Amino acid sequence: MLVIRPYRRERAVQYAERWATMRNPIFYDFTEVGGNCTNFVSQALYAGSCVMNYTPVFGWYYVTPNERTASWTGVDYLYRFLTGNRGLGPFGEEVAEDRLEPGDVVQIGRDGEGFFHSMLSVGRDEDETPLVAAQSLDVYGKRLDDYDYDFVRFIHILGVRAMGEGGDGCFENVYEGISIQPTDDPT
Numbered sequence: 001m002l003v004i005r006p007y008r009r010e011r012a013v014q015y016a017e018r019w020a021t022m023r024n025p026i027f028y029d030f031t032e033v034g035g036n037c038t039n040f041v042s043q044a045l046y047a048g049s050c051v052m053n054y055t056p057v058f059g060w061y062y063v064t065p066n067e068r069t070a071s072w073t074g075v076d077y078l079y080r081f082l083t084g085n086r087g088l089g090p091f092g093e094e095v096a097e098d099r100l101e102p103g104d105v106v107q108i109g110r111d112g113e114g115f116f117h118s119m120l121s122v123g124r125d126e127d128e129t130p131l132v133a134a135q136s137l138d139v140y141g142k143r144l145d146d147y148d149y150d151f152v153r154f155i156h157i158l159g160v161r162a163m164g165e166g167g168d169g170c171f172e173n174v175y176e177g178i179s180i181q182p183t184d185d186p187t
Contacts, residue, residue: 003164005051007090007157009103011171012048016120016133019043020140024177028065030073031136038118040135041105042072043174045090045120048103049160050170053081053089060089062180075107075115082155092157097130100154106132108149115153119144 019040023029027043030036042062046052053059060081062068071081082105085091092105100106102123109115119132122141130144144152173179 001164002088002161004159005049005162007103007160008048008050008171009101009157010048011175012044012103012120013122013133015044015047015171015175016040016122017140018175020133020135021138023135024174026174026177026180027062030065034073035117035136037134037136038075038078039073040133041118041120042078044103044133045105045157046180047171047174048157049090051089051160051162053085053087055087059087060085075118078105078118079107079115079153079155082157085161088161088163090157090160092155095154095156097152097154099156100130101156104157105155106130106144106152107155108144108147108152110148110150115151117147117149121154 030039052061054061059069060071062072071077082092083094100121102121104121106119106121107115108117119134121130122133123131125131131141132144133140
């Protein structure tokens with residue numbers, strides 16, 4: 001039976017702080033093949049949720065560069081997964097900027113291009129401007145208004161659906177770059 005667990009947003013931010021300007025060796029770096037921004041955000045979301053959704057095509061998971069869903073690495077696909085997910089894994093809703101919290105997702109776009117970049121919210125500055133972490137152009141704590149974009153959306157993570165309580169033991173392995181598998185996973 002699916003239960004809803006809290007999203008550990010502090011872990012997502014901690015992961016982002018460590019890996020925003022480096023590449024975690026357990027994940028492929030897509031920088032040279034379209035960009036690594038959504039891959040990085042998915043890694044941080046996983047660090048804060050420790051649950052993947054292995055539903056073919058419409059889920060959200062990463063095993064290898066060739067065994068992953070489009071939602072793990074694609075801007076619009078991640079948005080659709082998070083806002084439409086009714087199964088395992090993190091889920092959220094699009095919100096106004098004032099509801100943005102650390103660990104949430106920020107996506108920006110341009111007229112004629114659509115949404116093209118995913119970032120992780122990591123806090124706010126003294127003016128309450130959102131601060132973000134991102135890869136492809138690696139940053140941690142960059143002001144959102146320093147980016148060039150025509151429109152933006154904010155995805156607030158509401159929680160994580162999992163099979164039972166517990167099972168959030170992936171953080172240490174992922175954070176340390178050891179393994180994608182949780183410490184309590186028998187595989």
